[in-house]
Amino acid sequence: xxxxxxxxxxxxxxxxxxxxxxxxxxxxxxxxxxxxxxxxxxxxxxxxxxxxxxxxxxxxxxxxxxxxxxxxxxxxxxxxxxxxxxxxxxxxxxxxxxxxxxxxxxxxxxxxxxxxxxxxxxxxxxxxxxxxxxxxxxxxxxxxxxxxxxxxxxxxxxxxxxxxxxxxxxxxxxxxxxxxxxxxxxxxxxxxxxxxxxxxxxxxxxxxxxxxxxxxxxxxxxxxxxxxxxxxxxxxxxxxxxxxxxxxxxxxxxxxxxxxxxxxxxxxxxxxxxxxxxxxxxxxxxxxxxxxxx
Amino acid sequence: xxxxxxxxxxxxxxxxxxxxxxxxxxxxxxxxxxxxxxxxxxxxxxxxxxxxxxxxxxxxxxxxxxxxxxxxxxxxxxxxxxxxxxxxxxxxxxxxxxxxxxxxxxxxxxxxxxxxxxxxxxxxxxxxxxxxxxxxxxxxxxxxxxxxxxxxxxxxxxxxxxxxxxxxxxxxxxxxxxxxxxxxxxxxxxxxxxxxxxxxxxxxxxxxxxxxxxxxxxxxxxxxxxxxxxxxxxxxxxxxxxxxxxxxxxxxxxxxxxxxxxxxxxxxxxxxxxxxxxxxxxxxxxxxxxxxxxxxxxxxxxxxxxxxxxxxxxxxxxxxxxxxxxx
Numbered sequence: 001x002x003x004x005x006x007x008x009x010x011x012x013x014x015x016x017x018x019x020x021x022x023x024x025x026x027x028x029x030x031x032x033x034x035x036x037x038x039x040x041x042x043x044x045x046x047x048x049x050x051x052x053x054x055x056x057x058x059x060x061x062x063x064x065x066x067x068x069x070x071x072x073x074x075x076x077x078x079x080x081x082x083x084x085x086x087x088x089x090x091x092x093x094x095x096x097x098x099x100x101x102x103x104x105x106x107x108x109x110x111x112x113x114x115x116x117x118x119x120x121x122x123x124x125x126x127x128x129x130x131x132x133x134x135x136x137x138x139x140x141x142x143x144x145x146x147x148x149x150x151x152x153x154x155x156x157x158x159x160x161x162x163x164x165x166x167x168x169x170x171x172x173x174x175x176x177x178x179x180x181x182x183x184x185x186x187x188x189x190x191x192x193x194x195x196x197x198x199x200x201x202x203x204x205x206x207x208x209x210x211x212x213x214x215x216x217x218x219x220x221x222x223x224x225x226x227x228x229x230x231x232x233x234x235x236x237x238x239x240x241x242x243x244x245x246x247x248x249x250x251x252x253x254x255x256x257x258x259x260x261x262x263x264x265x266x267x268x269x270x271x272x273x274x275x276x277x278x279x280x281x282x283x284x285x286x287x288x289x290x291x292x293x294x
Numbered sequence: 295x296x297x298x299x300x301x302x303x304x305x306x307x308x309x310x311x312x313x314x315x316x317x318x319x320x321x322x323x324x325x326x327x328x329x330x331x332x333x334x335x336x337x338x339x340x341x342x343x344x345x346x347x348x349x350x351x352x353x354x355x356x357x358x359x360x361x362x363x364x365x366x367x368x369x370x371x372x373x374x375x376x377x378x379x380x381x382x383x384x385x386x387x388x389x390x391x392x393x394x395x396x397x398x399x400x401x402x403x404x405x406x407x408x409x410x411x412x413x414x415x416x417x418x419x420x421x422x423x424x425x426x427x428x429x430x431x432x433x434x435x436x437x438x439x440x441x442x443x444x445x446x447x448x449x450x451x452x453x454x455x456x457x458x459x460x461x462x463x464x465x466x467x468x469x470x471x472x473x474x475x476x477x478x479x480x481x482x483x484x485x486x487x488x489x490x491x492x493x494x495x496x497x498x499x500x501x502x503x504x505x506x507x508x509x510x511x512x513x514x515x516x517x518x519x520x521x522x523x524x525x526x527x528x529x530x531x532x533x534x535x536x537x538x539x540x541x542x543x544x545x546x547x548x549x550x551x552x553x554x555x556x557x558x559x560x561x562x563x564x565x566x567x568x569x570x571x572x573x574x575x576x577x578x579x580x581x582x583x584x585x586x587x588x589x590x591x592x593x594x595x596x597x598x599x600x601x602x603x604x605x606x607x608x609x610x611x612x613x614x615x616x617x618x619x620x621x
Contacts, residue, residue: 182393183388183389183393183394184393184394184395184396184404186354187386187388187394187395187407187454188407188411189354190352190354190385190386190408191381191382191408191410191457192377192378192381192411192412192413193378193407194411197410201396201403202396202399205398206398
């Protein structure tokens with residue numbers, strides 16, 4: 001008997017060091033952020049609260065008591081980085097998740113049905129492509145802008161979804177057009193399977209790998225885009241800790257107090273790397289043909 | 295399975311921004327019937343419309359004209375749910391055993407598709423029929439839960455055949471099922487198909503460009519050229535005494551092991567005509583060495599001559615009306 005599909009999947013994930021590293025990074029960050037997000041467990045990961053001012057210890061370089069040093073107001077940079085993780089991990093998942101959901105359904109719909117529906121969907125997507133996405137996203141977030149921080153976070157995510165979905169729509173549609181011409185789709189039609197079932201069993205699984213790879217890469221990009229929002233005062237506002245915001249805040253202190261921006265930037269980079277490596281592992285799970293080729 | 299005046303038309307756009315619309319007919323007014331339990335081979339060069347004919351018979355492409363009857367029902371008039379329920383009985387084996395099997399599904403999920411497509415719900419029955427089809431094509435039970443990339447080309451084609459026969463089809467289109475395989479494997483697959491066919495009594499429409507294979511496999515042969523059938527008769531008649539100049543030319547291109555029949559240097563001159571620019575009159579007239587004036591003016595109809603059907607004025611010179619009805 002062959003192994004069950006679950007054990008095959010696990011075998012693929014753990015059979016490759018890069019995937020292991022990617023999944024390891026993400027799991028480590030998820031655990032850290034979960035611990036940091038829940039007040040009773042916060043002290044397990046960080047010694048200081050993220051926003052307690054201590055001017056006596058301001059501008060301290062990294063040391064044993066302040067691993068990542070302290071900032072201008074004497075706040076522990078390590079504590080702020082840890083406290084920023086929940087929001088910085090949630091945002092890419094929410095933004096990319098919503099963009100993929102919209103893009104995948106519209107693109108699959110457009111590509112499989114064709115005709116005027118396809119034209120309409122594509123022309124609307126083109127409309128969004130006509131603007132540089134960061135400019136468009138910033139404009140939307142600024143127009144929607146609110147003085148309430150919780151609303152500002154929602155609006156800024158909305159702005160990123162608005163610029164994010166057209167890409168997945170085009171990607172899904174292009175893939176569907178290619179996949180629907182494959183003889184195995186014709187074979188499924190010859191077997192009497194309905195359109196909905198063909199899309200579900202033959203089209204979506206082939207899309208999934210490509211979309212998963214782009215989506216995980218996009219998570220890193222989204223993380224960075226979101227930090228630009230913070231820079232323009234459109235996303236989270238101080239004193240809420242957020243990695244991108246901390247990088248930009250620390251830029252003015254370079255090269256002297258390098259640790260203000262270096263450590264948040266390093267953590268951002270490792271997080272983005274984790275998404276990419278895990279994404280490649282995901283591709284191997286979805287595509288049996290690529291297994292073992294490395 | 296039979297077809298009356300079946301045509302398939304494609305619209306082709308060309309020129310600046312697709313401003314020029316043209317229609318091509320890869321299948322043009324074909325009458326065809328495959329009798330119960332027989333193997334009919336449709337033979338022709340690539341681009342002669344033979345695969346499109348097979349697809350149109352199964353309604354995988356929509357015919358632009360004509361009707362197709364399966365078990366006495368006009369399948370063009372069926373509701374889509376009725377047609378889908380019927381599909382397990384009219385199946386196809388594709389040319390390419392690689393792209394015609396979804397690489398992301400287990401073999402059992404590929405093979406059971408015609409059963410699921412016809413609305414079968416009983417998992418036990420689906421499993422049992424799938425296992426039976428897989429063993430009929432000579433694969434072990436362990437194949438069920440493997441992926442297709444774990445198999446060789448010949449084994450993959452066996453999986454494709456298992457999918458076609460799983461629903462006890464009455465009619466199977468074989469679209470050049472061996473042309474992508476090694477010669478040593480081809481014979482195995484052809485013998486498997488013959489065994490399955492004689493065991494089930496199904497009728498097969500075999501699409502091929504290979505005369506030797508056609509001779510080995512078929513009861514009757516239909517020769518197709520530029521979307522039309524130009525000659526049709528029993529395999530023996532057509533191979534031993536071809537009548538249509540095109541059939542003769544095709545056969546003269548087949549190398550033989552018989553040293554008494556030296557390969558004479560007969561080649562078919564020129565290229566097959568483009569569907570966008572067909573010769574007027576007989577479509578073979580541009581390449582035919584016997585062509586005379588009438589051939590270039592009128593299209594010969596497929597009519598009986600010498601115990602079979604031929605579409606050529608060499609045999610119907612006296613007929614001034616090319617509309618003589620084919621059987």
